[in-house]
Amino acid sequence: METKIDRILKLLEEGKGYKEIAKAVEVNHSYVKLIGSIYKRLKTKTAELKVETKDLTKVISDTGINPAEIIDIPKPLYENGREPYKLTGYRRIGILSDIHFPYHDYTALKTALRKLYEYEIDTLILNGDIVDFYSISFWERKPDRRNLNLERELVLKALDRIRKIFPDVKIIYKEGNHEERLERFLIKKAPELWELEELKVENFLKLSDFGIDYVKDKRRIEAGELDIIHGHEYRSFASVNIAISFLRKTFRNVLLGHFHRKQEDTKKTIRDELSGAWIVGCLCDLKPDYSPNNEWTHGFAFVELFENGYFSVKNHLIQGEEVF
Secondary structure, three states: OOOHHHHHHHHHHOOOOHHHHHHHHOOOHHHHHHHHHHHHHHHHOOOOOOOOHHHHHHHHHHHOOOHHHHOOOOOOOOOOOOOOEEEOOOEEEEEEOOOOEOOEOHHHHHHHHHHHHHOOOOEEEEEOOOEOOHHHOOOOOOHHHOOHHHHHHHHHHHHHHHHHHOOOOEEEEEOOOOOHHHHHHHHHHOHHHOOOHHHOHHHHOOHHHHOEEEEOOOOOEEEOOEEEOOOOOOOOOOOOOHHHHHHHHHOOEEEEOOOOOOEEEEEEOOOOOEEEEEEOOEOEOOOOOOOOOOOOOEEEEEEEEOOOOOEEEEEEEEEOOEEO
């Protein structure tokens, strides 16, 4: 048997006006208006619902509608878009991490670039801490080395040379914790300048001039079944076996830098599925003033990504000009 609610909804579907419906169904005009408001809300999911609680209670009772379907909650004030940067199809990927311009190791970096050229890569990932931003660090700094302009000039020259070595290669720059120093400095020391587009890292380093994509906000790079991060995205880690630590944190195949040393580990699940973690060495000075005695090693990685999403990793060490 057709109820009054059914008749109201049917006439709403036909595009009839509220007054016309109220007269036809012999109900109060405000009641039809309320049903119409709910009808629009359910149909569009965007219409705002303005209803008195007592009226809504009656309609819910009459219709059996779940109130959660028609009563919205406020939208968040801020939303973070952290979808992964995706690489698909067959790829030959070179990965350089932790160069720390202008405190790079010239020989190690030249060796890595030479080997990646021999690999005939089509994609180059600059995987974070490419720039040191020493002059705006919150750590103690030597006064004679605090020159942001010189740091920037050297980085721009380096990016220009890298682009010339790989003129047709897709270059992706993944933000690391040292790149975050610029934004952190502005927030703490010059918040009035924080919104200036010219002071965003990607603009400050003129990445678009070199045709370089910038991946920030701790987004991961998804290369088939391999996830690539800088390493600072997770706040705690094991100090001895970092690779095992990241396997336990990510439960995925993961490749990262950040720790300035080479490590890797592979595990097999009860279903005979393999997952691995690869920690890539750095290309910076191995004996910096703040930590001249350490376990750091020079290195870089080459990843071959196949059409089905599977991949192979060559996690290289560099000793002098030799690659292992």
